[in-house]
Amino acid sequence: MEFSLDSLQPKERASFALRALYEAAGCRKYHMGRFEEYGLYQENRSFLSSEQVITFTDLDGRLLALKPDVTLSIAKTAQPAPGETLRYYYHENVYRPSAESHTFQEISQMGLEMLGAVGEAQVQQAVRLAAQSLAQLGAAWVLEVSHMGYLFGLFDALGVPENARPGLLEKLREKNAHELRRAAQAAGLDAAGADALTGLLELSGSCEETLAKAESACRNGRMRAAAAELRALAKTLEASGGAVRLDLSLAGEMEYYNGLVFQGYLQGLPRPLLKGGRYDLLMQKFTPGAGAIGFAVYLDELDRLSAPTSPVQRNSTDRVMLNVALPKGRLGDRMYDLLARIGYGCTEDYNATRKLVVENPAAGIRYFLVKPSDVAIYVEHGAADVGIVGKDILTEASADVYELLDTGLGRCRMCVAAPADYKDDPSRPVRVATKFVNIAKSYYASIGRDIDIIKLNGSIELAPILGLSDVIVDIVETGTTLRENGLRVVTEFMPISARFIANKASYQFKHNEMDAMLEALRKTLQEETK
Template sequence: MKRYSKITPEGTRDFLFEESEQKIRVENAITSVFEAHAYKKVITPTIEFFDVFDSDNTGILPEDMYKLSDSRGRLTVLRPDNTAPIARMVATRLGKNDFPVRLYYNQNVFVRNKSLSGRMNEISQCGIELIGEGGSESDMEVLALAAETMHACSPEAFRIELGHAGFFNAVLDRMQLDVHTREDICRLIESKNYAALGDLLDRLPDSSEKELLQKLPRLFGGREVFATARSLYRGTAALACLDALERLYDELLQKGLQDVVSIDLGLVNRSNYYTGVIFRGYAVGTGHTVLSGGRYDNLLGTFGCDAPAIGFGVDVTAMCTALCEKINIDRPVRIALTKGRLEKSSVSLFKTMGLDTGELENKGRRLILPVDRYEAVLAKAPDVITYVEHGVCDIGIVGKDTIAEHASAFFEVLDLGIGKCRFALACPKGTDFFSGYKRKVIASKYPKVASTYFESVGMDVDIIKIEGSVELAPLLGLADGIVDIVETGSTLKENGLEIVREIMPISARVIVNMASMKLRKAEIEEFLQDLACASQVTE
């Protein structure tokens, strides 16, 4: 029998009986909504040419695609996205006399996710595209349809957040930044990494744009967000986008959606792809986005047909997960703590916050414990990230070293300033690491951190992962140097090693699940504010 003949590839799965029936029910519920609003079904090939997606306007990284070649050696891919193929089809098969055209799809996409992440690489999607019609009326049509679609799926609770790519881009355009700085700002705002964003912006000249960007990750909530944004910034182009977004928000409230719609001006994902309103949907029961979409007026132009367009897609697989979970929506906010020194430091911070830590300090062998009105979960550092990413914990306290090596989809919201140390490159004392032509060998417990650093300096190295005392590798002649965490440097000195480059500082960080931040905003913000105050007291 062949080795892999009885299993499915990572990121794929079989659906049997009740699971397949539920998947069909969800798909039917969604497509019934689409058809009721006169959207027509289309089907595109599972295999497309790579060129369809090889553009900044698609926002898809080449390394995330499953690549193949056809009989003539041309590069093809398994469809990683549904919007670009539909844009190709409309641009080449329809004419502007056919516009506006309302289309829907129900087909799979294929995306390479990080190994062992628990995420699906084959994803069932249902979605719509409204092509050939711009303006607020089409925005409103699609947003209302997104809310109706979420309601039709009947999750325990859901929320749709709105942002505007034009607002963010108008601010950055005034700053005349290089491409890399612009991308870094976008990434840090999107992940709500307040500390790193502040460090980056500190290197830029003072301006009203800089002041706004520093506060942009926190500009999410209800109507108050608009007033706060206007008090911070008066740029004409940005305010025009803000006005347009507020009008859409008001119309949605008039439709009775005030309990499920919110604003997030820090919603800047794929800002080079989206051109107007952006939106996401979250459902209780899954830590991931279940719906995403926005206006993308530049995409069809890459296929030779300039036309406005807006649409969204529903991750059917994630929606089914949300519906299957038995969720207690009234459970306490759950905080994952890294066992060991960070656990003890967290207990001290909780005491400063006035929380009852008696159970946590007398835990015995228990791993889940009450901490006043919260619930603490004790886990190893990499598992803290996993639990938060998947939404079984709302908040995590973990070292930046673990985040750098295992980073995934969550918000990094606070630098606690405890557990301080640094990543460094070290080699045997008296050797010149950067001399000669020989390709260097690096030993590290953190191969991703090491690889990222050497890529940033344009140096080819071989990296060997070591699980134990990494200092042994150069002493035994296995490696020319090491990348490791350094606190005092005494261990390096005792083993004849010295630091030749400091790579990045490390401290304890607070991470938050993306869905929890939106669905439990008030509770989580209260905890974060109290924790931030406590961390300042203990410094």
Template sequence: MELEKLLQPKERASFELRALYEAAGCRKYHMGQFEEYALYQENQSFLPSRQVITFTDLDGRLLALKPDVTLSIAKSAQPAPGQTRRFYYNENVYRPSAESGAFKEIAQMGLEIIGQVGGAETGQAVALAAQSLDILSRAMGPDWRLVAGHMGYISALLDAVGAPAHTRQGLLSRLRARSGHELRTAALDAGVGQAGAEALAGLLELSGPAAQVLPRAAAACRSDAMAAALGELRGALQALPGGAGGRVWLDLALSGEMEYYNGLIFQGYLQGAPRPALRGGRYDLLARKFTPGAGAVGFAVYLDELDRAAPPPAQSAAPAMLNIALPKGRLGDKVYSLLAEGGCLAPEDYNATRRLVVEDKAAGVRCFLVKPSDVAIYVEHGAADIGIVGRDILAESEADVYELLDTGLGRCRMCVAGPAGFADDPGRPLRVATKFTRIAKEYFARQGRDIEIIHLNGSIELAPILGLSDVIVDIVETGATLQENGLAVLTGFMPISARVIANKSSYQFKRRQTDRLLEGLRGAIARRAHNKEETR
């Protein structure tokens, strides 16, 4: 007991997880820090990031600091036909940090079941995942939630609506972001029709406690394959330990990369931690690269998330406040007005005060006033549960958040602009001035155009006028500034408006409050549209 008091929460959790996995029949797998780079190069689609630290060994071999453990286990497990092998590991991996972008050593535990894997083995993995989260929560204090879905259900629906293969990754990315508005647009562009687009968007509604979701998911089935996937989910839930059921939700929009996950998929969250503390699922495709006919299921536990999980505040009868990051300035005024119209908070002129935090205790809402470019950062890191941010900032930052609603505020578009009558010379790189470097690079990469980026922070229109660049990539609302300076829009490629975003972990624990806010905003948007129509 005295020893336990000396251990840090992460250390206590590590000991308990090890005991749990060994009791489940898992054998410890240990690997060195290095692996031959060829393993990762040949299996890049199975890695969380394609960025790997490499070096040349004294014997000339190209080695890598391991970015992943599952690949090594899948390679070395080699189960015999009909055999099931169970492993657990406690290793450090080396990946780019979500916070800094620099490489970081990440403490990771996990287990893998490889070989003959059926419903019993999948159910065991899900049950152990739930027990793992329970151990993590006991070590730190916050609540936990395990969210499960099935890639087979999504894939079968994509088949049923006739989504072309080349469009599916794009559709999945919008599902992962819970971006219903973008998903509908992409689905229509993919040619699945209005009914198909609505069916795909309907996946976003199939989320919540299993008892509520399963009947609706069954009614939405369009094929035997969808029904079979749902049956696997139902079977896995039956293996859960007593008392875990209320903390396990279904989310039929939960998806991973199609090259990796092919069946059940799940993620675990700790209250107060901004990112999933556990990820896993069926990954038969990877297992079969090394052992034909094998199946595999497993998960990783990210122990470092315990350092980020803030213990919840003292127990109170009142629900926790919903924290909203609002952009300062003109867009912030519009957003605040829309929130007030939707009954989400009391009307207040926050410009009349120097306060950076505005609370409405009656509505259970706390608003932070931050720079527009920082909204997504506050939300992604969990300092805010909800944020309202322009799509331009969201795309440039690539923040890992849910995009829940298009408010329609601040409509404009991202454009390529240049001198009127500009003629591109494909024989040399195009010089592009912009503050949206990621957006510009991705746009011109899709065009197959070689460019030279010139990063500027303001007065972008000056660049082509003074010969610093050939063209610019910038936001255009009316085009008046361009015209006054002898410039013109050459092409517009991204519609922009203010979007409601949510932290992925907060969304799990404050779903009811978030949905109430979204309902209020949708009502206010609809009333504005109706009033505008009547005045025409």
């Protein structure tokens, strides 16, 4: 029987293609064991995506771990000589916690690492191979590129305190302009400094256009050096085929990456398939003076490509369709009215139909009517491109999405409330009743207070009345329900309103459509508030 690659699953075909690509580029396969001494991860936990690791004791009494990361092991053992560049590729499984299944999952990775003498030539080769890796996978792709040196240089120029930088990077990753501005001001920046930080969100697009803007915005040598490295890389990027975008709001983990960072997306997949960048700081923990750059391809994501496209998602028009997750209820009705006014209405009566999917191919719009608490899930997993969701639901779900606009609709606040005569007893944990478990945990952790959580799904105000809890954490709009039940607001700690969110992968392929909708929606909302 004749063997054919076409009979293999997508990730199996990809592994053959990538192996051939990396070996042709002069990379040697790196073999490693499944286990690693736990001490390696304990000493370098700031470089890991999660501190949770599967550990066990071997027959000699050593504490070992199932590998949560490949790069750490390679960086530890590679030991390049001065002036030497080692080029490795690998195909390994790693074991990491899954936020979705609340258990550990085995993840199949292929990756490439260049270690030792890493200069301009090695950086260009690594990025070129990242683009070529995406091109091997049989679908439209986008490679998104940024530079941590540019971000850190701007932080330095603005005098951003070290302890404020991780929070600002998080808001940049979310493309969350409204909260980025507030966080910048909270960090002590003036209005001009906050404008400069939020201006990073505008440095996104084609290489030449974005580079010109980035170069003109440089404030110090660190920013200029980063822009120069991107400029030197531009020809390599433009010759890669596919679609390469510069996005200087793309921020890697600040403890891990210190230079170029990049992510690769494949059409049809809801999250990045490829992630990489320069990680000299990690490499120099093991080999002083050495540099390193590399990337990983998450092969398991390719399984999604073999799933059939749902009939609803098949376009009946050549126009790009924007899929919108719209919450059922007052907020969804309000948002639909706004969107219909700016050209995104449907010919079918939205309020009269009992259908859960309504669309207008001529306008390039399709709505999914979903439960409000599910909007972020539909968007994060790529079933919808964009959605409208309350900040409370978004925060509780910790959804990995872009938060592109605060619509200002449905304003309320997250509060701690308690009986009128409540006094905190610091000698014991606070008993907290809430349906927002993650939000409550995060708030009390931020003030260093131990709590016992009581998860409820409704009538939260009843808990302290019956002595079930000391306090509640809940949404407060007018406060009438609290007052009528003898409760008062103790602390108000999070403003809430409806947010316009986007799937990160969809944004790469449909950013023109999303930006057009956002611009029209923003203008309409501004006119309403005049």
